Amino acid sequence: MAQANSSRVIDTVSDAEVVEQASLALFELTLKALSASRQLSVLQLRVLLAIxxxxxxNLGDVADQLDLSKPSASRLVARLVDDxxxxxxxxxxxxxxxxLAVSAKGRRVLGSLHRGRQRKIGxxxxxxxxxxxxALIQGLLSFAEAATTTARR
Structure with a gap:
């Protein structure tokens, strides 16, 4: 029994490494779409996506969601408001x-980034x-559902 459990742990670690590599590939596609737009830094994008x-x-929610200090979140938000x-x-x-809410201009910028990323993923x-x-799409749907369930715990 312990053998089966330890072997599954090894498989889980290996599986997690594969998923991590895939997530890094997706992140790289996001960074490429972001750099093509030349409008936002990664942190600004995180703030905009969180909102x-x-x-x-409110500002405290943004700081909490992104694990930022309130002064850092405030500076980022102020820049996005100014823009x-x-x-x-x-x-x-x-x-x-x-x-804080995303403006019409912010929604257009995010839409453009989403479309650029989706083209690269496509x-x-x-x-x-x-x-x-x-198989990937079905697996990702299942993964997203499990991640949502796990996050609620």
């Missing part, structure tokens, strides 16, 4: 809070056999 996914949010990518709003329900998928790309 897009969870917004509207017109994020809107600051004071909600009617609590005038002491400031909500090129990679096209280079794969149909069976392999289908």
């Amino acid at each position: 897009e996914q969870h917004g509207p949010v 017109g990518l994020i809107l600051r709003r004071i909600p009617e329900t609590d005038r002491r809070q400031v909500e 090129d990679v998928l096209d280079a794969m056999s149909p069976d392999s790309s289908e």
Whole structure:
């Protein structure tokens, strides 16, 4: 029994290494799309994506989600506000809070980045056999679902 468990641990580590390598390849495609746009740094993109996914949010939420200090998050947000990518709003329900939301310009920039990344990913998928790309897609769907479930715990 211990043998089977230790062998599965080895397989899990090996599997995790494979997934890590694939995630690094995806990250590299993201960086290429980002550098092609020449509009945002990686940190600015993380802030914009966090606000897009969870917004509207306040500055503390952004700092917490990205594990940044509030002063660092504030500087990043201020730059994105100055660039017109994020809107600051004071909600009617609590005038002491400031909500951050992605602006129309920010959504256009993110849309362009998403499309650029999807084109690069599409090129990679096209280079794969149909069976392999289908298996990858099914596996990634399952992985994303399990990651969401695990994150909730």
